Amino acid sequence: MNLSRRAFITSAALAPVACGMPLSYENGTPVPQPSPLPSVRLPQVGQEWTYVKRDVFNGKTLGVLTERVAKVGSAIVIERSLADGAQLPSEIQSAWGMVTTDPQWPRLLHFNPALPLWPQELSSKWSKQFTTHYTIGDYSDSKLGWQEYMSAEGWEKITVPAGVFVALRYQTQIHYQSDDDNKVDCMRKETMWFAPTIGRWVAREASGSYEIQGQLGEVIHEGSYRWELTAYK
Numbered sequence: 001m002n003l004s005r006r007a008f009i010t011s012a013a014l015a016p017v018a019c020g021m022p023l024s025y026e027n028g029t030p031v032p033q034p035s036p037l038p039s040v041r042l043p044q045v046g047q048e049w050t051y052v053k054r055d056v057f058n059g060k061t062l063g064v065l066t067e068r069v070a071k072v073g074s075a076i077v078i079e080r081s082l083a084d085g086a087q088l089p090s091e092i093q094s095a096w097g098m099v100t101t102d103p104q105w106p107r108l109l110h111f112n113p114a115l116p117l118w119p120q121e122l123s124s125k126w127s128k129q130f131t132t133h134y135t136i137g138d139y140s141d142s143k144l145g146w147q148e149y150m151s152a153e154g155w156e157k158i159t160v161p162a163g164v165f166v167a168l169r170y171q172t173q174i175h176y177q178s179d180d181d182n183k184v185d186c187m188r189k190e191t192m193w194f195a196p197t198i199g200r201w202v203a204r205e206a207s208g209s210y211e212i213q214g215q216l217g218e219v220i221h222e223g224s225y226r227w228e229l230t231a232y233k
Contacts, residue, residue: 028156028193031166037122041199043069043076043096049200050231052161056205056224064230067091067200075100093117096199110135111146118194118201119152119170127151136179145177158193158203162229165202167193178210186210202229 041047047069053062064083071077076096080088080103089108092101098114111134119126128150133143153169174188188208192201207224211217 028158028167028169031155031157033124033155034166038196040097040118040122040196043072043199045069045072046233047199048231048233049198049229050162051204051227052230054226054228056207056226062225065227107136112143115146115148116150118192119150119168122152122168122194122196124152124154124168134176142179144179147175149173153191156193160202160228160230162202162231165193165195165197165229167195167202169193182213183210184213184216198229198232200229200232201227203227 048066050064050066052064054060055062065088066081066083068079068081069076070079070090076093078091078093080090082088089103090101091099091103094100094114097117097120099117100111100114102109102111102115111132113132115130115132120128130148130150132146132148134146135141135143150170150172153171155166156169157164157166158169170192172188172190172192174190176186176188178184178186186208187210188206190204190206192205193203194201204227205225208222209219210222211219
């Protein structure tokens, strides 16, 4: 990969502004912030979460994914599989809630330092910006820039196929450096509803966009997807 690309964005570029991405958001009912703030369920081998994934634009079901805690120790390993039994790359956390290997993207990403998966304080007023580097798959010699702004939006009661949950709604706005020199201003926006009682999110929506070098101003939108929890244990 050619790393001689233009300088990565400055931290100021991640201010929480609207990105105009075509997301169709879930609707939850606002509820008061729990007092005291709840603790997050700790991981144990055998815990599982199953999600259905749909395309936001046409409502088509794209698959059913099961995530299972396979190891808890110096690292936390969450194995992933499809409904037909096909195995997917695992998610790896250095500590509970801190991801180092993220398989949620089209390609496997490795972060150093690790990134939080949910707000580090379960308060509706919490927000923080993170800067890290990532590598793709086995390309460990090519570190790419990643900046992420995570902000809590408030507590909501939300209904998904697995039931009704009180969850903290939060958003992440990501600006990252692509390994493709032709792609610039790469953005991703996610909205998640995190339920501390199950230690995982119960609904998630994501979309992304980028521009082509030399054609700045013409935004190309990537897919927009929704995941909903259908079962857990």
